[in-house]
Amino acid sequence: MQSDEEEEQEFVALLTAHQGPILAYIRSLMPGFSGASDILQQVNMVLWRKRESFELGTNFKAWSFTVARNMVFTQRRKLKKGAWLIFDDDLAERFAEEFEEDDESLDRAHRALAQCVTQLRPHDLELVRKRYAEEVGLDEYARDLNRSPGTLKARLFKIRANLRRCIELQLQTSPQS
Structure with missing residues (x-):
C-alpha cells in the first residue's frame, strides 16, 4: 500500500x-x-x-x-x-468524442478543417482570419469595411455552417489512419 x-x-x-x-x-x-x-x-x-x-x-x-x-x-x-461566434456544440461534441476515442482523430479533424479553409473565398477567409486569428471585433471590422456588424455576423454564420458540412464530409470520406 x-x-x-x-x-x-x-x-x-x-x-x-x-x-x-x-x-x-x-x-x-x-x-x-x-x-x-x-x-x-x-x-x-x-x-x-x-x-x-x-x-x-x-x-x-x-x-x-x-x-x-x-x-x-x-x-x-x-x-x-x-460577442464570440464559435463552432456549434454538435461539431465540438463530435471532435471531443473522436479525440477521446483515438488521438489520430484529432489530426484527421485538423486536416479536414485545414482542407476546408483552403476552399474559402478570399474575402471569407479574410473575415475568418480577422475574427478568429486576430480576434478583431465584428463592430470594428464592420466599420473598416463600411458594412453593418449584422451583415458580417450573418456571413460568419454561413461560413461556419459551410465549414461544418465540409469537415463532416471530409471526415466521412477520408480513410482512417
Whole structure:
C-alpha cells in the first residue's frame, strides 16, 4: 500500500505527463480560441482539488478529459452569451468524442478543417482570419469595411455552417489512419 505522499507524487506525475494531451484536447474543442492555456490551468486546479476522488491505476486521461470537456463547455456557454461566434456544440461534441476515442482523430479533424479553409473565398477567409486569428471585433471590422456588424455576423454564420458540412464530409470520406 502506498503512503499519501507516494500517491500524491504519482498523481503529480500523471498530471504533468498529461498536460500536452489535455491542452490539445481543449484546443480541439475551441479551435482558434486564445484562452486554451487559461482553461488548462482551470482544469489543473479542478483535477488537483478532486485528486482524492481519482483512483490510481485507472484511466487518468479519460478522467482528466472529462473534467476538461466540462470546463470547455462551460466556457463555450459564456462565450455564446458574449460577442464570440464559435463552432456549434454538435461539431465540438463530435471532435471531443473522436479525440477521446483515438488521438489520430484529432489530426484527421485538423486536416479536414485545414482542407476546408483552403476552399474559402478570399474575402471569407479574410473575415475568418480577422475574427478568429486576430480576434478583431465584428463592430470594428464592420466599420473598416463600411458594412453593418449584422451583415458580417450573418456571413460568419454561413461560413461556419459551410465549414461544418465540409469537415463532416471530409471526415466521412477520408480513410482512417
